[in-house]
Amino acid sequence: MKDICFGVDVGGTTVKIGLFQTDGQLLNSFEIPTRKEEKGKYVIGDIAAALEKELKEKHIEKERVAGVGIGVPGPVLDDGTVNVCVNIGWGVINVANELGTLTGLPVKVGNDATVAALGEMWQGGGKGHDSMALFTLGTGVGGGIIVNGKPVNGSHGAGGEVGHIPVVMDETEVCTCGKKGCLEQVASATGIVKEAKKLLAGSEKASALRNYEPLTAKAIFDEAKKGDEIAMEAVEILGKYLGIAMAHVAGVVDPEIFVIGGGVSKAGKILLDAIEKNYRQYVFHASRDAIITLATLGNDAGMYGAARLVIEN
Ligand SMILES: [Zn+2]
Numbered sequence: 001m002k003d004i005c006f007g008v009d010v011g012g013t014t015v016k017i018g019l020f021q022t023d024g025q026l027l028n029s030f031e032i033p034t035r036k037e038e039k040g041k042y043v044i045g046d047i048a049a050a051l052e053k054e055l056k057e058k059h060i061e062k063e064r065v066a067g068v069g070i071g072v073p074g075p076v077l078d079d080g081t082v083n084v085c086v087n088i089g090w091g092v093i094n095v096a097n098e099l100g101t102l103t104g105l106p107v108k109v110g111n112d113a114t115v116a117a118l119g120e121m122w123q124g125g126g127k128g129h130d131s132m133a134l135f136t137l138g139t140g141v142g143g144g145i146i147v148n149g150k151p152v153n154g155s156h157g158a159g160g161e162v163g164h165i166p167v168v169m170d171e172t173e174v175c176t177c178g179k180k181g182c183l184e185q186v187a188s189a190t191g192i193v194k195e196a197k198k199l200l201a202g203s204e205k206a207s208a209l210r211n212y213e214p215l216t217a218k219a220i221f222d223e224a225k226k227g228d229e230i231a232m233e234a235v236e237i238l239g240k241y242l243g244i245a246m247a248h249v250a251g252v253v254d255p256e257i258f259v260i261g262g263g264v265s266k267a268g269k270i271l272l273d274a275i276e277k278n279y280r281q282y283v284f285h286a287s288r289d290a291i292i293t294l295a296t297l298g299n300d301a302g303m304y305g306a307a308r309l310v311i312e313n
Contacts, residue, residue: 002066006051007119007307009071009112010034012087015047018303019054022066022311024123028058029303040089048102067106067310070095071115071302075157080109083157108309112302114151114160116261117144119305124297125259133255134295135162135242137264140176141184141191147253163188165248167241183245187238189217189264196220196234205230221267235267235274243278250279250287261295268294 004027007018014031021027032050035042047070055062072095074085080096100107110118117126117134126132130149136142141163145152152159163184164177171181173194185191193215200209207230212219223231246258258279265271276292283290297304 004064005066005310006068007303009302016303020307036089044098069306069309071112071306073112076111113142114144115305116301118308119301122308125293125295129256131255132257134259136262138262141188165245186241192217199230239274240278246279247283257291
């Protein structure tokens with residue numbers, strides 16, 4: 001009986017590996033360093049060795065392993081080919097074939113953000129649903145979209161790239177992607193700080209935010225909770241643009257649930273309230289009642305979702 005699988009989340013500094021039961025229970029997790037030297041040529045071999053070692057240590061026969069799911073920070077084609085991973089140093093490489101040959105196990109590969117969405121839907125904030133949109137608010141804004149249990153990868157591997165949905169038509173600064181007006185420019189940790197600084201510069205109002213050096217997203221939410229007007233306004237701007245972007249997504253895929261993750265989501269209820277109010281205002285009426293909730297798996301979402309890739313529906 002194939003009751004065991006691995007979920008592997010490849011990041012720029014570490015590779016997170018989870019040993020799972022196929023029913024979703026995490027048995028063990030650990031990390032190995034991502035050896036990026038020589039264009040990342042050691043990474044797959046290191047993963048294969050770590051998986052073998054883990055099976056040996058836990059006295060698990062390979063026959064019990066359903067497969068290895070792996071999330072990578074780059075575009076992935078359906079056959080497991082990764083099309084350039086800048087963070088790892090990889091060019092075009094078929095991760096499924098290479099890791100499969102080394103381990104003798106079935107391997108499935110997914111984009112890390114999409115895989116994180118799968119993880120949140122399997123065992124996290126989206127549990128019990130099968131159409132979900134994940135917005136991850138960190139240094140940037142990432143995400144993943146799942147419709148009827150299937151991740152939306154798109155024809156260029158850019159499906160679910162919600163951070164670069166254009167929302168600010170009069171933005172003057174340039175986004176990391178080269179465009180102007182992306183959601184990421186206003187709804188990321190860096191984005192809310194940038195907006196708050198603009199508000200501070202354009203106002204004489206007293207604000208506790210003026211005492212922070214450096215000003216952080218956490219400080220803005222903390223002060224907004226205490227009633228600081230400029231901080232509240234900055235939160236409202238984030239909520240407005242995120243609500244608009246979510247309404248756009250709803251207009252295309254109409255998910256049952258929106259899950260908000262990433263470091264910024266630690267702000268909790270005040271963030272959800274700001275988003276919800278705006279989403280409900282801007283969205284087409286039929287999608288109005290979609291659930292909006294927080295992610296629960298944190299940095300483990302990618303590991304969970306990768307494991308989910310190898311489990312048949
Ligand atoms: Zn952008």
